[in-house]
Every structure is written in structure tokens, then in C-alpha cells.
Amino acid sequence: MSRFSNSIRNFRDRIRSGLTIKRQNLLFLIALGLVFIVAIVIRLSPIVVNNYLIKAFDPWIQYxxxxxxxxxxxxxxxxxxxxKSWFPTxxxxxxxxxxxxxxxVAVYNFFNAIGIPITLYDICFYFPAVMGGITVLAxxxxxxxxLDKKCGLLFAFFMAFxxxxxxxxxxxxxxxxxxGVFATLMTFYFFIKTMRTGRITHSILGGVFLGYLCLSWGGYNFVLYVLPLITxxxxxxxxxNSKVLIAYGGTIGTGLLIFSLFINFNYGELLTSLD
Known part of the structure; x- marks a missing residue:
């Protein structure tokens, strides 16, 4: 009888322990979700004052x-x-x-293909705020x-504000x-993850984000300098060890391969003998 009661007690303790862990995970997800939502809401503040306008010169050129x-x-x-921008040449x-x-444009075509009527201007206006929230998750x-989940939540909080x-x-x-900022963080994420796991798929994903960064933002040089420095x-x-080789070779190799698709890619920056 005592053995049976001990089994019941152990089973009850395991359930309580599981519920405690699930409750902690739930609270953590709620906290991360709130940071994500608040990050986007703050960035949508121009709508509150009816300032539905693409701002500054460069954003208009992008649009x-x-x-x-x-x-x-x-x-x-x-x-x-x-x-229109330079005449006569x-x-x-x-x-x-x-x-x-x-x-x-890919987002615009996707929404219109599935029957959601949205203008390109709307996408360009809201895109920065949405990417701000996604970058918080990155x-x-x-x-x-x-480090750990607590470090990630703290980093997300500071990035949001x-x-x-x-x-x-x-x-x-x-x-x-x-x-640019989103792709930078994801490049570092997969680079570090590859050094831990040694999986080449992670290093290729890091290279894809590095290539995406190089095709999108002039600040790509920061990443191309930091990765060799860390290595x-x-x-x-x-x-x-071999994991470091996989992380560096896969990330840099894939990234530069994608970057080379850019019409203004300067091979002389990599191979000075070509100058």
C-alpha cells in the first residue's frame, strides 16, 4: 500500500513540475509577444497623427x-x-x-495573387514597422x-526601444x-549556431542572409569584417575545429556567391591582382 501511495505521490509531483514549467514557458512567450507587439505599435505612431506619408528623400527613391x-x-x-532624375544622359x-x-514587390505580388487588394504604397509605408517587429524576434x-532565453528576451526588449x-x-x-539590421542579426545567429552544431545547412542559411544583406544595405562591410575577426x-x-571551418566557409562562401549577382559587385575588393 505504501508503494502505491508513493507512486501516486511521485506522479502528482511530476504533474506539478510539468505544469510549473509550462506556466513559465507561457509567461515567457507572453512577454516576448508583448515586446513584439509593442515594438510594431510604437513604429506605427505616424498613423495616430494622420501622417500617412513616406518620409525623406531616399525612401521616396526606393518607392x-x-x-x-x-x-x-x-x-x-x-x-x-x-x-527624370538626371538629364540628358x-x-x-x-x-x-x-x-x-x-x-x-514580391510581397505586393503575393498579396494581390491571393486576392488581397493592397497598394504598393501601403506595403512600402507599413513595411519598416513590420520589419522592426521581425528584427526584434531576430x-x-x-x-x-x-547565452540563453533570458538574454534573448532582454536583447529583444532593448532592440524594440x-x-x-x-x-x-x-x-x-x-x-x-x-x-539590413534584420539580415545582419540572422547572419550572426546562424554563424554562431553553426559553430555549435557543425551543420552545413545552418552555415548555408547564414550565407543566404549574408548575401541578402549585401544586396540590400551598404553596411554589409561590418559583417564581412567581423566574421573574419571572430574566426x-x-x-x-x-x-x-572543423565546426569553425564549416561556419566560416559556408557563411562567407555562400554570401559572396549571392553578392556576386549584384551588377556593381567589385571583384577587385576580393582579388587585388585583378585591379
Missing amino acids: YNAEYLSTHTIYEYFNWQDF GYYRGNLRPGLTFTV SYLLGKEV NIGFMQRTTAGFFDNETI GIIVLTGKY
Whole structure:
């Protein structure tokens, strides 16, 4: 009888322990969800004052490019000589980084294909705020990979309310940083994850985000400098192993391969003998 009662007691304790863990996970998910929602709501503040306008000069240029791509073919876009911005010789708009332009046009075509009537202007206006929220989630993933879930939540919180980042991801500020910061964090996330797991799929995903970053934002140099620096420090401190090779080779190799698709890719920056 005592054995039976002990079994019941142990079973009850396991249930209580499981409920406690689930309750903690639920509270954690609620906290992360609130940070994500508040991050987006704050960035939608221009709507409160009826300021439904794309702001600054560069965002208008980005919208101008996206509008042209949405009504023309990819070939026409990369051979587009714009006489409105520079006369009489014109300016080749295909020289601008295509990442942001192609992303919003792809989103625009997707929504219209599934029957949701939304204008390209609407997408370009709300896109920065939405990407601000998604970047907050990317911050959580990176912080969690570096240390733990608490670190990830704290990182996400500070990213949500970072003044400089908020300014660049406010609704209407349609510029390259909306993608650039997100792609930077995801590159570091998969790079660190690969060094832990050694899986080549993770390093390729990191390279995809690195290539996406290079095609979208001029700040890509920061990542291309930091990754070799981190790898060099690991080698010098005697902590090098095959996982580091997979992480660095897969991320940098895939990223540069994608970046080389850009019309203004400068091979001389990699191979000085070509100059």
C-alpha cells in the first residue's frame, strides 16, 4: 500500500513540475509577444497623427524604384535609364541595391495573387514597422543562441526601444536599414549556431542572409569584417575545429556567391591582382 501511495505521490509531483514549467514557458512567450507587439505599435505612431506619408528623400527613391519594377519586367528594370532624375544622359536605376525593391514587390505580388487588394504604397509605408517587429524576434534568437532565453528576451526588449533603430524602422521610413539590421542579426545567429552544431545547412542559411544583406544595405562591410575577426581570434586562441571551418566557409562562401549577382559587385575588393 505504501508503494502505491508513493507512486501516486511521485506522479502528482511530476504533474506539478510539468505544469510549473509550462506556466513559465507561457509567461515567457507572453512577454516576448508583448515586446513584439509593442515594438510594431510604437513604429506605427505616424498613423495616430494622420501622417500617412513616406518620409525623406531616399525612401521616396526606393518607392520610385519599386513602383517601376512592379509594372515592368526584371530585364527592363536592370536596363532602366531614368531621365527624370538626371538629364540628358539619364541614370541607370539598376545600379541601386535590389534587395529592398525586390522584397516589397514580391510581397505586393503575393498579396494581390491571393486576392488581397493592397497598394504598393501601403506595403512600402507599413513595411519598416513590420520589419522592426521581425528584427526584434531576430534579436531574441541571437541572444538565446549566445547565452540563453533570458538574454534573448532582454536583447529583444532593448532592440524594440532602441532610439536609433526605431527612427529607421518607423512607418513611412522605407529604406535599406529595414532589411539590413534584420539580415545582419540572422547572419550572426546562424554563424554562431553553426559553430555549435557543425551543420552545413545552418552555415548555408547564414550565407543566404549574408548575401541578402549585401544586396540590400551598404553596411554589409561590418559583417564581412567581423566574421573574419571572430574566426581569427578563435584560431589564435587555439579553439579552432572543423565546426569553425564549416561556419566560416559556408557563411562567407555562400554570401559572396549571392553578392556576386549584384551588377556593381567589385571583384577587385576580393582579388587585388585583378585591379
